[in-house]
Amino acid sequence: MTVSSAPGKVYLFGEHAVVYGEPAVPCAIERRATVSVTVRDDDHVRVEASDLSLDGFTVEYAGSTDDRPDVNVPAGLVEAAMGYIDAAVEQARDAADAPDAGFDITVESEIPLGAGLGSSAAVTVAGIDAATRELGTTLPAEAIADRAYHAESAVQKGEASRADTFCSAVGGAVRVEGDDCRRIDAPDLPIVVGFDGGAGDTGELVSGVRALKERYGFAADTVEAIGDIVRTGERLLDSDPEADVDEAARIAEVGDLMNFNHGLLESLGVSSRSLDSMVWAAREAGAHGAKLTGAGGGGCIVALDPTPETLTALRFTPGCEEAFRAELATDGVRRLE
Ligand SMILES: Nc1ncnc2c1ncn2[C@@H]1O[C@H](COP(=O)(O)OP(=O)(O)OP(=O)(O)O)[C@@H](O)[C@H]1O
């Protein structure tokens, strides 16, 4: 058996716009998906994913296309639920040149699904890494990232950037612009996450932004303005900590840019009432900045606050189900067994 884990992420800035070639800066956080893989002696794929619950049903399925789970939920939902694992299996078979390999796979995850923390990328990265190693091939993190991008992109019908998968594979803070992916230095950021208990559909939200952008020049300008925020933000993150910039002032300015970024995401239609109320609760509690993270529609916000105030305020905010501090994950994919 091989076991790999990979982290989730928050976006400091740039989600959605990154799909159209603007830069983005996601940061990996210490919440992980762990995938265990054992090769089988036939070509079947059996997946146990206890976090995948659809309207109260817990799904446990065998993953070969002719062997779908026997559960009372619409086939489309099940297909959507298992798409990332299926795509990861295909990538591993291709990487190890073993088209008929079968696997028993178990997925465990600390990352809420569909909530903007990159659960799909983490499961895909950890799944490809564990399955390729189980077939005797060990790939560098960058190659795992590339395969995970193609897997996510296939499931999201071409509507994916390299940002989530690269960040999850290599860890730390990263900068992604088109095919150019790199790790960057970032100051120690006091990240707080608020979660409304809900989820958004990444593919649908991305299509919604694309439609707005094609319809209105000012929506296309909004996407470009998000890119400008990222370019300003990355200069701030990159400034020499020894220089005469006061660290607290620098983090406060990063927060200002996050606030601006949230406003633009809201105009593009990807926020929600509960995301907005968590953002406002964080701002009123004195956070340096707050924005939705990931695809939006529901799920998580990210705020910066070194004090306990934002965490406390979020815990008392109607619509916020969970709030926690997130540590930067300096490792990306981790090989556990
Ligand atoms: N623990 C898990 N077990 C199995 N599949 C999972 C698990 N976590 C996530 N997935 C897959 O990822 C999908 C959610 O991906 P989606 O891209 O919609 O949200 P996200 O990655 O959590 O958020 P975002 O992309 O906005 O950061 C689930 O429907 C499922 O297919």
Ligand SMILES: C[C@@](O)(CCO)CC(=O)[O-]
């Ligand atoms: C909305 C999006 O920008 C981030 C989702 O976490 C989609 C993507 O980059 O693939």
Ligand SMILES: [Mg+2]
């Ligand atoms: Mg995702």
